[in-house]
Amino acid sequence: MEFSSKLLQEAVEQVSFLPGIGKRTALRLVLHLLNQDQEVTTDLAKSLLDLKLKIKRCKNCHNISDSEICDICANPKRDQSIVCVVEDIRDIMAIENTEQYRGVYHVLNGKINPIEGIGPNDLTIESLTQKAKEGQINEIIFALSSTMEGDTTNFYIYKQIENFDIKMSTIARGISVGDELEFADEVTLGRSIVHRIPFEKSLKA
Numbered sequence: 007m008e009f010s011s012k013l014l015q016e017a018v019e020q021v022s023f024l025p026g027i028g029k030r031t032a033l034r035l036v037l038h039l040l041n042q043d044q045e046v047t048t049d050l051a052k053s054l055l056d057l058k059l060k061i062k063r064c065k066n067c068h069n070i071s072d073s074e075i076c077d078i079c080a081n082p083k084r085d086q087s088i089v090c091v092v093e094d095i096r097d098i099m100a101i102e103n104t105e106q107y108r109g110v111y112h113v114l115n116g117k118i119n120p121i122e123g124i125g126p127n128d129l130t131i132e133s134l135t136q137k138a139k140e141g142q143i144n145e146i147i148f149a150l151s152s153t154m155e156g157d158t159t160n161f162y163i164y165k166q167i168e169n170f171d172i173k174m175s176t177i178a179r180g181i182s183v184g185d186e187l188e189f190a191d192e193v194t195l196g197r198s199i200v201h202r203i204p205f206e207k208s209l210k211a
């Protein structure tokens with residue numbers, strides 16, 4: 007792509023760095039911004055910078071938050087003894103949309119994936135086992151996507167925690183194998199949390 011301006015080229019390259027955005031789309035977005043009032047670009051730049059500089063990870067569940075403890079963990083109406091284990095914050099958003107769940111979460115920040123070099127220590131499993139050890143948890147609900155990586159991660163955590171007398175369950179698979187939670191419809195996802203099944207039973211299936 008030939009550019010008449012170095013500044014234009016630089017902006018297009020920065021935008022096309024985003025996932026799913028090719029050079030042509032980047033050019034369209036940049037030209038769109040160029041035609042707006044300066045305020046639009048200033049607000050956009052500021053919100054992105056604020057996001058990066060000010061956002062925190064909840065100390066309890068690793069959810070993305072504006073404060074040290076996220077709104078879900080800080081809510082006295084939530085049952086702190088039930089912990090739903092999810093891959094990332096998009097899963098929390100999907101489950102919260104169902105309005106069927108009153109426990110709290112634990113965000114792993116990924117799944118165990120040997121091919122991509124992601125091991126248990128790259129995730130937040132240690133802080134989950136710590137909470138389990140301290141006796142804060144009565145039930146853990148696994149809500150990872152039903153892929154090989156998801157199953158491996160569930161099983162790894164199950165092995166870490168099986169001696170702590172904690173009920174472990176997995177969301178019922180109304181969601182078909184391999185589906186990501188965030189794409190499941192709210193009714194299906196809500197049902198699969200309500201009708202969760204004991205984890206050990208899912209192993210035998």
Ligand SMILES: [Zn+2]
Pocket residue numbers: 064065066067068069075076077078079080
């Ligand atoms: Zn939290």
